[in-house]
Amino acid sequence: MKNRIRELRVVKNMTQEDLAEIIGVSRQTINAIEKEKFDPSLPTAFKLSKLFELSIEEIFHYEE
Amino acid sequence: MESMKLERNKRVKKLAIWTWTWVATMAIATFGPEFIWDNHPFLTPFAIVVNLANGVLMILANRDLFNHFDELERKIHLEAMGITLGLAVVVGLTFSLLDQKDIIPFDAEIGYLVMFIGITYMIALVINRKRYL
Incomplete structure (x- = not known):
């Protein structure tokens, strides 16, 4: 699944470590999500959506 | 953190x-x-x-x-556990059969299976960490 996490994180001037702490996951998990190697759970997607003040569809883009 | x-x-x-x-x-x-x-x-x-x-x-x-663990760590460990469980059952029963039919020159001790499980789990973890991290 494509996502804009890295772009949105950079705009907020946050490190992966900062984002991981706010969301409650490890830095490696944020890195894996940004590299699109791992799709986050729904609760994590909602937390990211709330943090970046965007809808989930604006952050994640599903491609078959 | x-x-x-x-x-x-x-x-x-x-x-x-x-x-x-x-x-x-x-x-x-x-x-x-x-x-x-x-x-x-x-x-x-x-x-x-x-x-x-x-x-x-x-x-x-x-x-x-x-x-x-967080969600990615759980996924990594669960996948490693899944492959380890499957291999332990299949390889363990094959090993036992080889012993029963006297195809191997030693007894199929449970210790061998435990070692196999440990090594398989470690290898599966390393592979999964490389995949996701």
Whole structure:
């Protein structure tokens, strides 16, 4: 699944470590999500959506 | 994040302590009857029960650590456990069959299976970490 996490994180001037702490996951998990190697759970997607003040569809883009 | 790391270290230490005491009580239950208490009728079953109780506590400590993992770590470990369980059943039964039919020149001891499980789990973890991290 494509996502804009890295772009949105950079705009907020946050490190992966900062984002991981706010969301409650490890830095490696944020890195894996940004590299699109791992799709986050729904609760994590909602937390990211709330943090970046965007809808989930604006952050994640599903491609078959 | 610091508090998460501290909590993680605490749980890892707890698991390490229970694992080492489990290994120690296993050694005592294995070698004690012969070398320490000369097959005492009470001490041998007592040592085995202590080892079993220690094993249960080790499993609970492992569960505590697992519950502290985040979603990606859980996925990595669950996939490794899945492949390990499948291989342990298939390879374990094949190994047992080879022994029953006298195709291998030694007994299919449970220790071999435990070693196989440990090695398989470690390899699966390394592969999964490379895939996701």
